[in-house]
Amino acid sequence: MSRYDELKREELCTLKKEIDRQYEEYKNQKLDLNMARGKPCSEQLDLSMELFRYTDNLISESGVDSRNYGFLYGLPEVRKLFADLLEIETDELILGANSSLSLIYDTISRAYNFGVTENMTPWSKLDRIKFLCPSPGYDRHFSILELFGIEMITIPLNDGGPDMDMVEEMAANDDSIKGLICVPKYNNPTGITFSDDTVDRLASMKTAADDFRIFWDNAYPVHHLTEEKAVLKNILKACKESGNPDRVYIFSSTSKITFAGSGIAIFAASKNNIEYMGRLMSVQTINPNKINQLLHYRFFKTVDGILRHMDRHAEILRPKFELVLDIFENELAGKGIASWTRPLGGYFISLDVMENCAKRVVELAAEAGVTLTPAGATYPYGEDPFDRNIRIAPSYPPLEELEKAMEIVCTCVKKASLEKLLEHY
């Protein structure tokens, strides 16, 4: 099959008739398939059901009654486990409640209302605050920034991370730029992992704002899909080595290790940051759910326990990702109408269609019963400058549904492309 843009008008019209027919057929099936969110599937959730084997005695191995008040930062042994996982010190980590998104929100909110340290001006008292937003990125990050009226600057996200020349240039010269927010490993949605060089440059770059902070949402630290496991350089260490120990806030969670939205959220940072944030946190809550922490600890015991568990997730997820990639390859390759990522981990495949076609594809898919993440969602303000990027979340649907959904999506991509090409013929 040749590239669509090399076809004559007549050929395009014939093709379009065929695709329109296919599309109508799908529509008549009145399907209801959802590929919008990065949700684990039931089989993945089943992997962690043994967590509840450990409920007979809820006094922790360190002697703490997990059922009672106290231990704002979490149970000591559980903090140690996750500190080991993230390769940081135990006192550089606080265990939150069930949501890392909440921790990100709260950290933004604290900087906004009280400043990032005792001596810095709260961001709310400044005329303008801006954040650098490598994109495509995570829609929920952008929603938080938008809610707080933080101006978002889109930075192109390349294979090794954000365009660092642009990041350095902007951060160095504009003191209203207060932060950068990103998913640095198995990025949501492109799947890329920041290179060592990117991490080093982020840690060491000059920033005009003294209170510049990197919000490092390490949501998928051990969420590999293949044997080729990406390694993300330790940014907290890099920041310390560059003399900027307080620059980074690290977030993670077990939402895609154990239970989505019922796991453990993690905040990691320099001891200075932990001390300050902990003090503010102590006004907000007495402690996170420590019973859930203890059960997680007993279920995993060691970092190795977590890694073995993640292998089992990968076994479930890999065929789904492979299926999507195979369908893309069979249906879309060589036509000049789409490109996509082949992630080594994480939860998403990022599909780029022809410019000004993403919204149309999502709309067509919706009409045919397939819910996709809204086009544009992966960019600040929901505005993809090229209306091109679509986030594909293969994890949740069973294989048969996924196959059907992706065939429909491919048909929608073809249909939208043909509409676009014929428009300009």
Place this chain on the structure above:
Amino acid sequence: MSRYDELKREELCTLKKEIDRQYEEYKNQKLDLNMARGKPCSEQLDLSMELFRYTDNLISESGVDSRNYGFLYGLPEVRKLFADLLEIETDELILGANSSLSLIYDTISRAYNFGVTENMTPWSKLDRIKFLCPSPGYDRHFSILELFGIEMITIPLNDGGPDMDMVEEMAANDDSIKGLICVPKYNNPTGITFSDDTVDRLASMKTAADDFRIFWDNAYPVHHLTEEKAVLKNILKACKESGNPDRVYIFSSTSKITFAGSGIAIFAASKNNIEYMGRLMSVQTINPNKINQLLHYRFFKTVDGILRHMDRHAEILRPKFELVLDIFENELAGKGIASWTRPLGGYFISLDVMENCAKRVVELAAEAGVTLTPAGATYPYGEDPFDRNIRIAPSYPPLEELEKAMEIVCTCVKKASLEKLLEHY
């Protein structure tokens, strides 16, 4: 034994020698007893261990997989259970994560940053914001207000609730007064329950500020200690009937029903308020821990199930409260040096000592190995205008420890009173 203030100087001196000797004896025992916080004891926590019997299948009765993302407001059947408990509609309630304190903090924070409705000025944009604080009250409430720079006005708390003449007068005439925060049932620390008249006046009073809100921390709705169960009038209903449906935010939790800090937090309000808060909440988190909700639901099943469970708590707590009251009666009654409350429910006994003696009592107790809630903690800014009130938390220590601790406290009260009386003789 006669009143201390009727004794001659010589008699006081003799008595003081005896008390000092007793005090030194206690000190030499190098005890370490903590009566500072309202923590449930192990036997109480054991009552809920059966919660974990229900983990075999985590698909909820309403068909929701509690292990996966979604349902920001909580599982439908669990919302219904707690709505029934609070005698409100299911859609007037959101289930939070594990901490009602967090819900209070978040609600203050949202009002501060975004206003209480779309159209109201965020409190942060106003020169001054004030809150009415019936006191003695809950120290953690005051800490939140202080952190946000909200000016706290102490309102005397009487047997039927706050001094309503003062509340009405102030709320009606000062539009910088934006709220009132309280524990209306089995008050922390006095144990009183607001009268129907108080509830009606709060619901119907004129407020100069359109965005006046009552933060109604109904922390102990079913936490009775005796057969004489206090009834708190339904304030949401009263607010609706008075044409002020949006005036009240209700908070509660199961921290003292199941597990302290690992239970379920509850936010209840008018549908308008729920809709607005829910929209802001959706930016902050995806959902609360629904597994924990489901286990709570299966454990209790009905409101009656909760009430029967609370009877078992009362059986454990009642002897502790009785012991404290007996010791106070034996040691302090008739001496004119102290008065105390006899709560029908909740977690505290409020002890009033002679003016300007509370700090000294707490200090003396600490030196003798008994940690009490800091004197003043029950007032805004930690400042008890009379330095008189001490919060006693009998729930946690075993009876023997409690007995010892209370004997020490009584000795400290006597010692501080004698010091004070002799000072002025």
